[in-house]
Amino acid sequence: MSAEDAEIVLLPGDGIGPEVGAAAVRLLEALGGTHVTEHPIGGASIDAHGTALTDEVLAACRAADAVLLCAVGGPKWDTTDPDAPRPEQGLLGLRKGMGLFANLRPVRPSAALLDASPLKRDRIEGTDLLVVRELTGGIYFGDSGRDGERAHDDCAYTVEEVTRIGRVAFSAAASRPGGDTGAAKVTSVDKANVLETSRLWRETVESVAADEFAEIPLEHLLVDNAAMQLVSRPADFDVILTENLFGDILSDEAAMLTGSLGMLPSASLGKDGPGLFEPVHGSAPDIAGQGMANPLATFLSVALMLRHGLERHQGAARVEQAVDAVLERGLRTADLSGGDGTREVGTDEMTEAVLAAL
Numbered sequence: 325m326s327a328e329d330a331e332i333v334l335l336p337g338d339g340i341g342p343e344v345g346a347a348a349v350r351l352l353e354a355l356g357g358t359h360v361t362e363h364p365i366g367g368a369s370i371d372a373h374g375t376a377l378t379d380e381v382l383a384a385c386r387a388a389d390a391v392l393l394c395a396v397g398g399p400k401w402d403t404t405d406p407d408a409p410r411p412e413q414g415l416l417g418l419r420k421g422m423g424l425f426a427n428l429r430p431v432r433p434s435a436a437l438l439d440a441s442p443l444k445r446d447r448i449e450g451t452d453l454l455v456v457r458e459l460t461g462g463i464y465f466g467d468s469g470r471d472g473e474r475a476h477d478d479c480a481y482t483v484e485e486v487t488r489i490g491r492v493a494f495s496a497a498a499s500r501p502g503g504d505t506g507a508a509k510v511t512s513v514d515k516a517n518v519l520e521t522s523r524l525w526r527e528t529v530e531s532v533a534a535d536e537f538a539e540i541p542l543e544h545l546l547v548d549n550a551a552m553q554l555v556s557r558p559a560d561f562d563v564i565l566t567e568n569l570f571g572d573i574l575s576d577e578a579a580m581l582t583g584s585l586g587m588l589p590s591a592s593l594g595k596d597g598p599g600l601f602e603p604v605h606g607s608a609p610d611i612a613g614q615g616m617a618n619p620l621a622t623f624l625s626v627a628l629m630l631r632h633g634l635e636r637h638q639g640a641a642r643v644e645q646a647v648d649a650v651l652e653r654g655l656r657t658a659d660l661s662g663g664d665g666t667r668e669v670g671t672d673e674m675t676e677a678v679l680a681a682l
């Protein structure tokens with residue numbers, strides 16, 4: 325390790341997390357310039373410490389240059405008891421504790437996977453979109469509770485929260501290549517026909533656009549309509565800006581456009597301080613420990629970490645190109661449907677192929 329090495333906290337978590345985490349460590353070693361420290365999170369932390377996120381682990385994450393999280397959760401810790409610890413609290417605690425209000429989920433199906441998408445090739449071709457999800461507000465962090473036969477989860481947003489995530493989306497659109505009009509557009513998704521938070525959201529997004537980003541095209545979609553448009557004309561979207569819960573749902577839908585949830589990376593960023601990078605997929609307990617997990621979403625999350633967290637743009641591009649290259653060569657993990665000229669491989673062989681292609 326050298327003094328200039330970036331300090332990475334790795335949180336492998338649960339299920340397939342440790343397997344794809346170990347693959348990520350090999351990738352980071354091959355790239356050089358980082359020093360990795362591992363800590364438990366989620367179910368693993370509940371087993372060891374009785375809580376999904378300890379103060380020590382949160383402090384280590386805050387002190388790092390970047391955090392790589394693999395996956396949390398599993399049937400072992402599933403419960404509806406409101407007083408029992410849940411693995412997801414580790415992730416939510418990190419998001420809040422590190423101030424990670426902006427979640428970026430780029431969806432760009434690899435050319436080699438176009439036929440793995442559940443959509444027909446001509447629908448999916450040209451899809452290159454970014455979901456910008458608000459991550460520390462809304463119903464995820466509102467007051468919630470149970471009172472006998474009644475339960476509630478409150479949803480609240482402030483102008484400040486919407487403004488700062490709006491700026492992230494417009495800035496991202498400004499730095500993306502555009503479509504027909506030459507400028508990438510922002511599609512803001514809400515439920516303004518029903519929800520007061522959505523009306524505040526829409527008004528605030530309008531005013532950020534008018535005051536600061538007048539050159540960026542802006543449209544609004546209701547979330548139910550957006551869910552439908554996303555599968556009927558995915559290539560028409562550039563940047564999708566939305567609140568926490570809608571972003572959770574739409575990003576899984578958007579991820580599947582790429583053929584598998586096993587392909588999608590994400591970056592969670594705050595105002596300053598380290599970012600958190602994680603695959604969008606979950607802990608996949610059904611295939612854990614079998615050496616068949618797809619490590620590519622984690623590798624692509626490492627690429628986002630290099631780009632957004634460590635300003636190592638060349639390294640990021642190397643990882644992305646290596647992933648594309650192994651897919652071009654026909655290597656597929658079990659989650660990616662095969663076809664002519666493809667060969668099914670496990671986590672290790674996929675990892676080795678990416679390292680060789682770097």
Ligand code: IPM
Nearest residue numbers: 396397412415416572575604
């Ligand atoms: C995600 C996940 C999390 C979320 C869960 C694990 C709490 O689904 O990152 O999309 O709902 O935000």
Ligand code: MG
Nearest residue numbers: 572573576604
């Ligand atoms: Mg989700």
